[in-house]
Structure formats: structure tokens, C-alpha cells
Amino acid sequence: MPTKRRYSDLLPALIFLLPGLILFILFFLGPMLYSLRISFFAWKIVHPDQSVFVGFDNYQRALSDPIFQRAIFNTLAYTVITVFVKMALGLGVALLLNQNFHGRTFFRVAYYLPVITSWVIVSLLFEYMFNGQAGLVNYILRDILRLIPKDIIWFADPILTLIPIILLDIWKGIGWAAIIFLAGLQAIPTELYEAARVDGANSSAQLRYITWPLLGPTIVFLVVVLVIGGLNAYVPFQLITHGGDPMDLTHSILTLMYEATFGRIDFGYGAAISYLLTVFVFFVSLIELRLMKQQAA
Amino acid sequence: MKTNRFIWMLVSLLIVSATVLAACAPAATPTAAPALATEAPAVATEAPTAAPTAVSAPVTLQYWHTHSDPETAQLDQVIAAFEAANPGIKVETTRYAYNDYKTALLTAISSGSVPDVARLDIAWVSEFADQGALVQLDGKLPDFDNIIKDTFPGPLSTNKWKDHYYGLPLDTNTQVLLWNKADFDAAGITTPPATMEEFAADACKLTDATKKQYGYAEGGTYFWAPAPVFYAMGGKVTDDKITTATGYVNGPESVAAFTMLKDLYTKGCLSPNLLGGGIATDAGHAQGTYGMIIDGPWMVDIYKSNYPDFQVNFAPIPTGPQGTTSSVVGGEDVVVLEGSKNQEAAMKWAAYLLSPDAQKMMASVGQMPTLASLAGDSAMPPYFAVFQEQLKTAQARVPHPKWGDMDNAINNAYQRMLKGEQTPQEALDQAATEIDALLK
Numbered sequence: 001m002p003t004k005r006r007y008s009d010l011l012p013a014l015i016f017l018l019p020g021l022i023l024f025i026l027f028f029l030g031p032m033l034y035s036l037r038i039s040f041f042a043w044k045i046v047h048p049d050q051s052v053f054v055g056f057d058n059y060q061r062a063l064s065d066p067i068f069q070r071a072i073f074n075t076l077a078y079t080v081i082t083v084f085v086k087m088a089l090g091l092g093v094a095l096l097l098n099q100n101f102h103g104r105t106f107f108r109v110a111y112y113l114p115v116i117t118s119w120v121i122v123s124l125l126f127e128y129m130f131n132g133q134a135g136l137v138n139y140i141l142r143d144i145l146r147l148i149p150k151d152i153i154w155f156a157d158p159i160l161t162l163i164p165i166i167l168l169d170i171w172k173g174i175g176w177a178a179i180i181f182l183a184g185l186q187a188i189p190t191e192l193y194e195a196a197r198v199d200g201a202n203s204s205a206q207l208r209y210i211t212w213p214l215l216g217p218t219i220v221f222l223v224v225v226l227v228i229g230g231l232n233a234y235v236p237f238q239l240i241t242h243g244g245d246p247m248d249l250t251h252s253i254l255t256l257m258y259e260a261t262f263g264r265i266d267f268g269y270g271a272a273i274s275y276l277l278t279v280f281v282f283f284v285s286l287i288e289l290r291l292m293k294q295q296a297a
Numbered sequence: 298m299k300t301n302r303f304i305w306m307l308v309s310l311l312i313v314s315a316t317v318l319a320a321c322a323p324a325a326t327p328t329a330a331p332a333l334a335t336e337a338p339a340v341a342t343e344a345p346t347a348a349p350t351a352v353s354a355p356v357t358l359q360y361w362h363t364h365s366d367p368e369t370a371q372l373d374q375v376i377a378a379f380e381a382a383n384p385g386i387k388v389e390t391t392r393y394a395y396n397d398y399k400t401a402l403l404t405a406i407s408s409g410s411v412p413d414v415a416r417l418d419i420a421w422v423s424e425f426a427d428q429g430a431l432v433q434l435d436g437k438l439p440d441f442d443n444i445i446k447d448t449f450p451g452p453l454s455t456n457k458w459k460d461h462y463y464g465l466p467l468d469t470n471t472q473v474l475l476w477n478k479a480d481f482d483a484a485g486i487t488t489p490p491a492t493m494e495e496f497a498a499d500a501c502k503l504t505d506a507t508k509k510q511y512g513y514a515e516g517g518t519y520f521w522a523p524a525p526v527f528y529a530m531g532g533k534v535t536d537d538k539i540t541t542a543t544g545y546v547n548g549p550e551s552v553a554a555f556t557m558l559k560d561l562y563t564k565g566c567l568s569p570n571l572l573g574g575g576i577a578t579d580a581g582h583a584q585g586t587y588g589m590i591i592d593g594p595w596m597v598d599i600y601k602s603n604y605p606d607f608q609v610n611f612a613p614i615p616t617g618p619q620g621t622t623s624s625v626v627g628g629e630d631v632v633v634l635e636g637s638k639n640q641e642a643a644m645k646w647a648a649y650l651l652s653p654d655a656q657k658m659m660a661s662v663g664q665m666p667t668l669a670s671l672a673g674d675s676a677m678p679p680y681f682a683v684f685q686e687q688l689k690t691a692q693a694r695v696p697h698p699k700w701g702d703m704d705n706a707i708n709n710a711y712q713r714m715l716k717g718e719q720t721p722q723e724a725l726d727q728a729a730t731e732i733d734a735l736l737k
């Protein structure tokens with residue numbers, strides 16, 4: 001009777017899972033499948049029954065659209081730079097905060113404070129700081145440091161616009177990476193360091209042979225989560241570039257998706273963009289996990 | 298054991314049903330309970346004399362809008378008057394922030410629970426009509442021809458899509474020249490420019506690079522910003538039938554307009570803020586950084602609250618080479634939504650908003666009426682005069698569902714020429730090709 005027993009064991013578990021499962025299906029899986037359907041149509045929102053099936057047209061349109069290609073470039077550049085810098089600086093901060101010194105709690109709070117401030121407020125703040133005519137950054141570069149002969153109009157240039165966006169994300173994200181690293185550091189048993197000291201290992205050798213390898217799982221976790229977050233960047237792009245200014249060259253994938261869907265009522269195209277992003281994120285995460293596993297082995 | 302399991306199952310079933318019910322409740326009634334329901338209890342709705350004409354069953358209309366605080370308060374008065382005159386019809390309003398409005402409407406339309414009547418940006422009407430979301434009004438709204446006879450042609454044209462009207466022009470506005478008197482005095486100029494030649498010359502006279510002061514500034518490169526200069530110089534985006542842009546957006550008049558702006562920019566007389574991330578035009582103008590800007594009637598109230606000491610000076614848009622002025626039409630239309638279950642009452646409410654009484658009430662809070670007969674009416678704020686005069690020649694942007702993309706094409710062309718990547722002719726040639734593709 002082993003099978004019957006397993007079945008009767010499963011039933012209560014299933015019932016406990018049901019509330020979450022129903023919510024998941026109703027608000028996540030359902031809409032996801034529905035938007036997959038939309039992505040194959042020239043979708044008419046008022047009369048969905050009159051929507052024209054266009055096959056992979058929306059996907060082809062997206063892939064051959066220079067604005068979409070540019071959005072991919074922006075999103076990738078943003079992700080690669082911010083993830084790398086946030087992790088490097090976050091690790092440095094975590095190592096410092098892991099020491100015993102006076103005022104440690106203050107610094108832990110100080111580094112975490114940007115993480116919990118509102119995206120909207122700091123985005124606007126960075127927009128003011130990088131204002132082309134009256135901004136703090138131009139004032140420092142030009143009037144104090146005398147590095148530039150005339151004001152830089154940051155938001156007029158599609159590459160320069162990415163600088164405040166990337167700086168903002170790094171400034172806001174270091175604290176979070178540091179906290180995760182700190183948790184990872186504190187999980188490393190102190191006996192290992194004591195033993196290493198007895199064996200005569202200096203602190204850089206301890207970092208290289210104890211801290212770094214034992215932080216492996218933390219690093220995997222951070223890379224996966226930060227890359228997914230980076231590829232899904234929306235708020236700072238939307239607020240600082242106002243949806244792709246100038247000339248639709250500063251879109252992230254998600255701001256372009258939003259503009260296509262709700263700005264131009266092109267639901268099929270917007271759905272196709274989100275699916276391209278979903279597939280991309282899925283494969284990137286798979287590759288990341290694979291690589292990390294190999295490294296750990 | 299058995300009873301234990303039974304109790305657990307019962308408990309989990311309860312949890313399941315509770316969660317499901319909780320999840321279903323908001324989904325089932327997404328548009329219920331409007332945030333700003335305004336019923337006018339003060340008005341007696343039981344006027345017995347109107348009983349024979351009243352609709353048999355009482356009807357409650359949902360009206361969505363994006364009015365400001367003072368406008369919303371005034372709208373309540375308009376509703377009270379309407380409900381008094383039309384017993385059996387009630388109007389409930391829901392107010393949205395402009396930036397959330399399109400999304401809210403699209404969500405409502407796609408879920409099938411639409412408001413009966415809505416106030417829409419004039420640039421959206423053809424887009425929503427093309428989606429089949431709006432009720433055609435000509436031939437359906439009683440008295441339609443009489444109502445539109447008195448409206449300004451520019452605002453009216455924004456309701457037309459494929460030979461039919463899908464809305465009524467609710468309020469209108471346009472842009473005129475704002476000139477900073479202190480800057481003009483300092484530069485020794487006594488009057489605002491009357492022609493585009495004077496305008497260009499004044500813009501450079503008012504410029505002082507050492508003080509980071511510019512003669513003229515635009516809020517951005519989106520079409521709304523250069524549109525008054527563009528139209529006054531004789532520029533056109535497409536032909537009147539909206540079939541082609543070639544020969545229009547890249548025609549000699551259009552190119553001349555953008556060439557003048559590009560030259561002003563190169564000489565440093567047009568502020569670089571229009572490329573993004575500079576001092577805003579409203580603040581810069583009040584502080585004397587920008588001698589001239591071009592903007593709308595709402596600036597009066599903005600300056601009243603932000604710069605109470607600043608004296609706003611309006612002037613018509615300077616005339617182009619043909620000796621005529623022009624500008625761009627802005628404003629809102631009122632539409633009845635397909636899917637409304639009370640279309641008859643909805644049309645009554647829409648028509649009432651176009652009545653001289655309702656238009657006058659809204660005018661007192663800065664909403665410019667669309668009725669030609671109210672121009673110069675003593676109930677209008679005095680600063681309306683220059684805008685009403687400008688409206689006689691102002692032109693509507695292309696009423697087409699793809700207008701957003703056309704705007705983008707011109708916007709990008711303007712960016713390319715300002716950055717020196719293309720000459721105005723080359724940039725507009727490219728824009729013409731892009732717009733032609735949209736018109737196919």
C-alpha cells in the first residue's frame with residue numbers, strides 16, 4: 001500500500017499549498033499566459049476578438065528595431081557595470097564593517113540608508129545634480145576643479161545620460177550587497193581564521209584561501225539576483241530619461257515595453273518585448289548558475 | 298489520528314476559501330467606488346415640472362477627468378446645475394493624475410467596465426476612436442450640428458476621425474509669446490517682436506553669455522514646443538487629407554522655420570535646456586534667465602503661486618514671411634465611451650458641458666471655452682483675450698492615431714539638427730520618410 005499512503009499524505013500538503021497556488025495562477029501564471037497570447041496578435045484592446053493573428057511578427061519587429069537593440073545595449077551596459085561595481089565595493093564595505101571598531105553600527109546604518117530611500121526621490125535628486133545649466137556636478141567639475149571648459153549638458157547625450165543612472169544605482173545598491181556579504185562573512189566559522197593564524201597565514205592569505213572560497217554561495221546568490229534586477233531596470237531610466245530621451249536612445253528594455261504598450265497602445269509589441277526579456281533573463285540565469293557550479297567544483 | 302487530520306483539512310479548506318474570496322472581491326469590481334464621488338446634495342432633484350421628460354429609471358453616470366483642484370471644485374457646481382435640470386440623471390466623477398490617466402482608461406476599456414463619459418487630451422481622441430473605444434456622435438447626439446456650429450474649428454477638428462466625430466471640444470488653449478519686461482528694458486527693446494525677423498533679432502539682443510542669459514527658450518524638442526514658430530512660419534506636417542508628409546514637413550516653409558531655430562541655437566540665443574536637463578522655461582523666464590518663452594494660459598496660475606511678484610506679459614506669436622501669425626491648439630475633448638450602458642444620458646451630459654452656462658463656469662478657473670460666441674464675454678478673465686485672438690489662427694496637430702509616432706519623428710529630427718548631425722533639410726527629409734511610412 002505504499003502508493004496509497006503517499007497519496008493521502010499529499011492531499012493535506014496540496015490543500016496547504018492551494019491558497020498560494022491559486023493566487024499564483026490567478027495573478028501570475030494566468031496573466032503571463034494571456035500576454036503570451038497577446039504577443040502573437042496585433043491586439044485590439046476594445047475588441048480582442050477582432051485582433052489579427054500575426055505570428056512572430058511582433059518578435060521580428062522588435063529584433064529588427066534599432067530602438068530595441070539600443071535598449072538591449074543600454075540595459076546590458078547598465079547591468080554589467082552596476083553588478084560588478086556594486087559587488088566589488090559591497091565586498092570591500094562588508095570586510096570593513098566586519099571588523100571590530102567604534103561606531104560600527106553607525107556605519108552599517110549609513111551604508112544601508114540609500115537602499116531604503118525612495119527611488120523616485122533620489123532619481124529626481126540626481127537629475128538636479130546633473131542639470132546642464134545649474135547642476136552641482138557641473139559646478140564642481142567646471143568652477144572648482146576646472147576640469148571642463150564649459151558646462152556639460154548631461155541629458156542631451158545618450159551615453160552621458162547613462163552616467164547618472166549608473167552612479168545612482170551603484171550608490172543605492174552598495175549597502176544591500178554589503179549586508180548580504182556581511183551575512184556571508186559572519187557565517188564563516190572563526191576557528192578557521194584562528195587555525196590559519198596558528199599556521200602563520202597573513203590576512204591577505206586568509207582572504208584568498210578562507211574568505212573567498214567560503215563566500216562562493218553568497219557570490220552566486222548576489223550575481224543571480226543583481227543581474228536579474230539589472231535586466232529589469234525601470235524606475236531610474238523612466239524618471240531620468242523620461243522614457244528614452246533624447247531620441248529614444250536611452251530606453252531600458254522595460255521602459256520601451258511600457259511606452260509601446262501604454263504610450264502607443266501597441267499591446268502585441270509590448271508583450272513580445274516582455275517575452276524576449278523573460279526568455280533572455282531565464283537563459284542568463286541558467287548560464288550563471290552553471291558557471292558558478294563549475295567554479296565551485 | 299483520523300480526527301486530527303480531519304480538523305486540519307477543515308482548517309486548510311477554510312483558509313483556502315477565505316483567500317479565494319478575498320482575492321475575488323477586488324477583481325470582480327475593479328472600477329467600483331470612485332475616489333472622488335461628487336453628488337450634489339444641496340440641489341433639489343425632485344423638480345416636479347421636469348418629470349414628463351425625465352428618464353424613467355434613475356441613471357448614474359461615471360465621468361472621468363484630470364482637472365486640477367480649483368477646476369474640480371467648479372466642476373461640482375456644473376454637475377449640480379446639470380442634475381437640477383435633468384432629474385433622474387446623476388453624475389459621479391473620478392479624478393486621475395494626467396500621467397496615470399491613459400493607463401487607467403486602457404485598463405478600464407480592456408476589462409469592459411468603462412466610464413460613461415471622459416475628458417480626453419485632444420491628441421488622444423483619434424487614437425482611442427481608432428481602437429473602437431468611442432461612440433460616434435454625429436448622427437447620434439441630438440442637436441449635434443447646432444452644438445458644433447458655435448465651436449472654434451481648430452479644437453473641433455481634433456474630434457474628427459475618418460469623416461466622423463467622436464467627441465466635442467470641451468476646453469481649448471494655445472500658446473502665445475511671453476516676454477520678460479525687465480529683460481526687454483535692459484536690452485533697450487520697447488515692444489515685443491511683431492515679426493519673426495524681429496523675434497530672431499530680439500532673441501539675440503536679449504542674450505548675455507556672461508550672465509548665462511538667453512533671449513529665447515523652449516521646454517524641449519517634442520513638437521508642442523517649436524509648433525507655434527513652425528506654424529507661424531507657414532510650416533505643415535502633412536497635407537490636409539493626411540495622406541503624405543513629403544513636401545510638407547520637409548517643404549520650404551517647414552525647413553525655414555527649423556533653420557531659424559537652429560541658427561538661434563548655434564548663435565547661443567536659444568537656450569540649450571531644450572536638449573534636456575536644464576533650467577525649466579517657467580522658472581527661467583520669471584528669473585530673467587530667458588527673455589522670451591512661448592507657453593499657455595495656465596502660466597498665469599503657475600506664476601501666481603510660484604512667483605507672485607512676477608508680471609506676466611503676453612503677446613501674439615510673431616508673424617511669418619507671409620505676414621500671418623499662427624500657433625498650436627491644445628486642450629481637451631469630451632467623449633462618450635463605447636460600452637457605456639447609459640449612452641443617451643451620457644450624451645446629454647456631454648452636450649451640457651458645451652452649453653454657454655457650463656463653459657462660463659469653467660472659464661472662471663482658467664478653462665478656455667470652445668464657443669466662439671463667448672469670446673470677449675465679460676465673464677472671461679481679461680488675459681483670455683490674447684489667447685482667444687491667437688486661437689483664430691492656431692492649428693491642430695495632425696488628428697491621426699499614429700500622431701505620437703509622428704511627433705517622435707519630428708522631435709528626433711529637431712535633435713539631430715541641433716546637434717549638427719544633419720542639416721535641417723536632411724533631418725526633415727528623414728522625418729518625412731518616417732511619417733509617410735506611418736500613413737500607409
